[in-house]
Amino acid sequence: MSMDPDILRDYVSEARELLEQAQSDALALECAPDSDAVLASLFRAFHTLKGGAGFLDADALVEWTHHLEDLLDKLRSHVLPVTPTTIDVILKGLDVIQCMLDELGRGVYPNPGPSDLGQRICALASVEDVHTSPPESASENVRPIAEQPTGVESAESGTLQAWQKLKPDGKVGVYVERVSEGKDKGAVCVESASKAGDDAASDTISDEEFEQVLDALYGHKAPGVVPPAERRVMDSQVASTAVLPGALPQATAPAPVTSVAAVKTERPSSTSETPESTLRVESARLDSVMNQVGELVLLRNRFLSAMQTTIGEHEDLARIAREMDLTVNDMQSTVMRLRMQPCKRLFQQLPRVVRDVSRQLGKRVNLQFVGEDVEIDKKVVDALSAPLIHLVRNSLDHGIETPADRVMLGKNEIATLRISAVHLGDKVRIEVSDDGNGIDAQQVKQKAVEKGLIGQEEAARLTESDAIDLIFRPGFSTNDVVTEYSGRGVGMDVVKKTTQSLRGRLDVHTNLGTGTTIAMEFPLTLAVLPVLYLRLRRDVYAIPISSVSSLIDVDPQRLYQVQGRALYQAGPEQIVPFVDLGEILHQRPIQLGTEPTDGILTERGLLVVSEVLGNEDSVVKPIDFLSESHWYQGATLSGKGEVVLILDIANLKHSQAEPKRGVA
Structure with missing residues (x-):
């Protein structure tokens, strides 16, 4: 492509945001099919996508968005009803646009969309309503741009005043802005400078005329394009502010397979951020x-x-x-x-996933979001996208029962799937919860033995918590039959590895018959890591201070051996794993009562070290030779200029039992 790379990059970036909003609007439309505001927002997204694609000469994208625009025109005029089938077609059309944007992002013109889907879109868009006809007043005002008066004639006519300025590359420049509040609601101002540098002419035009301008400029017919509707009347609500799906009233028709609810149901107007207040930075x-x-x-x-x-x-x-x-x-x-970035950026892909998967599995699900405004590091948002999708799909496939089974169990036939985010000090906790059948620890152990992941003796020694942790082993699956969503034994191990790579922790809480919650905790930011320095004999190490609960004196009288495991009584009703760093890192246990010792009580157990030195903000540096060891997160440079290894508490303790309440 000969297009300026900066222009191309900006368009692709903005187009992806439009695509995300269009998908949210399409799902909201399924819940509220009579909402003109949602239809208007969806129509604007396609129109803007088409305009930019026309400027880039991306004919395939122009053609595809034009077809979808025609389909939406039928929905807006109520010629075609909003049904799950039409929503399916729109969503699949958005998937094609996503692929086209990926091609544009690589600097190549996109290929045409799939012909079979294109034919379905065109077939729906060609439906005619014999009982209604476009208003004459509207059709009379809509004329091709070539028929509109230009120059001085436009000033006299009082209709559409727009001068076209030919750029050196032959493109037409049109400058569009929303008129002031004093003018008619829904009006748009179109203006451009003349080639000779004359004063720009401007006036207000109706939404219908504005749409006709964009159609004439950017909606040119490419090979194979079905001609657009001759009379397209735009709702006055096209100029209205977009609303979140959660803010829409519930449809009175039978409930769809999936509904979406959010704690925050309003979003700022799209005009709330002016160009002066927002800056795009790579x-x-x-x-x-x-x-x-x-x-x-x-x-x-x-x-x-x-x-x-x-x-x-x-x-x-x-x-x-x-x-x-x-x-x-x-x-x-x-x-x-x-x-x-707000967690909403992470959550926004999930309604589509829940809708598609639940429909194919024949399950009914109410999807709820909590804490969409909670902010987290962009690196976490980017890295957690695929793992979060897998957790949701896993919950839909393994956890949530079919409507018939739920009724037999005395449950509501519509299951609840809750995605939440909450601040916990300097951490963010993200949870995926369902009210399904829970995880059967005995079944997990049996499957692990059958697949050769553990032996019978080891399975007998596993606690319930340890048994449930087996679901994160590579190759583990409770499904005997491989389906599109499960059975291959991959996915959950990726979730765990991704969580650990982000310096997070992963916990599973389940109750058989009532549901499961999988929780992930991450630091608010990954850029700077506060650490606690410790000394183990002559070596200095560091651990993330976010994992430290308290510092305690180690009393040898509180150390117990239970079934071959070392446990420490940290409090009157708290028994935690005893982790001897000397034994793990030096293969030489610390001699309690003989060597100097300090205790660091963490979320994973009691670490026994020689001395606690102090805390400091650090910057984690990856080191290649540490990649094969699961004991270290990386390294940092101390205030004294020394390279210090940062320990991974979860992996150091992975062979230990989870902290338990109550003295055994």
Whole structure:
């Protein structure tokens, strides 16, 4: 393509956002088929996509969006009813647009869409209503742009005033803006400068005329395109503000297979963000800035460490050091906020997944969202997309029963699938919960033995929690038959690996017969990691401070051996695994009562070390030779300039039992 790469990149980026909104609108339309506002929002998305595609000469995309636009025109005029079939066609049409945008993103013109789906769209778009005809007043006002007066004639006619300016590349430049509040609602102002540099002429036009302008400019017919409807009348609500699916009234018709509910049901108007308040920046540039801030944090740490011996003797130097510390902290916090994105960006793909899968499985599901405005690091949003989809599909396939089975069990035939996000201090917890049949630990152990993942003796020793953890083993599946959604033994292990790679933790809470919750916890940001330094004999290590509950003195009298496992009584009613880092990392256990010891109570158990040194903000650096070891998250540079390995608590303890309540 000869198109400017910056223009192409901007279009593809904005088009993807339009596509996401169009998918949300399509799903909302299924729940509220009589909503003109949703139809208008969906129509605008296709119209904008078509306009940009025409500017890029992406004829296949222009053709495809034009067909979908014709279909929506039938829905808006109520010639064609909104049914699950029409929604299916629209969603599949959006999938084709996604593929076309992927091709544009690679710098190539997209190929035409699949002919069979195109024929279905055209067939629906060609339906005519013999009982109604377009209003004469509307049809009289809609004329091709070639018939519209131009130049001085347009000023005299009082209809459409628009001058066209030919650019060197032959493109037509048209400048469009919404008129002020004092003019008619729904009006649009179209203006352009003349080639000779005369004053621009402008006036208001109706929505019908505005649509005709865009059709004439960008909706040119490509080979194989079905001619657009001759009379297309745009609702006055096209100029209205888009609304979230959750804000729509529920349809009075029979409930669809899947419904979507959200705690927050309103979103700001699309006009709330002006060009002056929003700036698009490549994520790579933000990553570069964050890396530089990380290096600044390390330099700050080294400076403060080096000045500790002399800073008390110089008051001015001490004040400068404090001010520098505050400034670096503020800069770090500001840059980290730039990387934060609402969880809504992560959740927005799930309604489509739930709708498609539940329909194919014959299940009825009410999808609920909580905490869509909770913000999390962009890296987590990007990395967690596929794992979250797998968790949802797994819940639909394995956890939730069919309507008939649910009725037999005394449950509501419509299952509830809840996706939530909540702040927990410096972490974010994301949960996928269902009210299905839960996980049978005994069945899990039996399947693991059958597949050769564990032996009979090991299975007998496993606690219920350990048995449930087997679902994250590669190759494990409780399904005997391979289906489109499960049975291959892949997916859950990827969920666990992804969670760990993001410095997160994964927990499963299940009750047989009542449901399952799979929870993932992640740090708010992955750019800077607060760590606690510790010494193990002569070596220094670090652990994420977010995993530390408290520091305690280790009492040898509270150490017990239960079925070959070391447990420690951390409190009156708290028994936790006893993790001896000396035994794990040095193959030489720490001698309690003989060697100096400190205890670090973590979410995974009690770590026994030689000494706790202190805490510090750090920047995690990946090290190649550590990739084969599951004990380390990476390395960092301490304030003294030393390379320190960061331990992965979950993997250090993976052979230990989960913390238990109550003394056994």
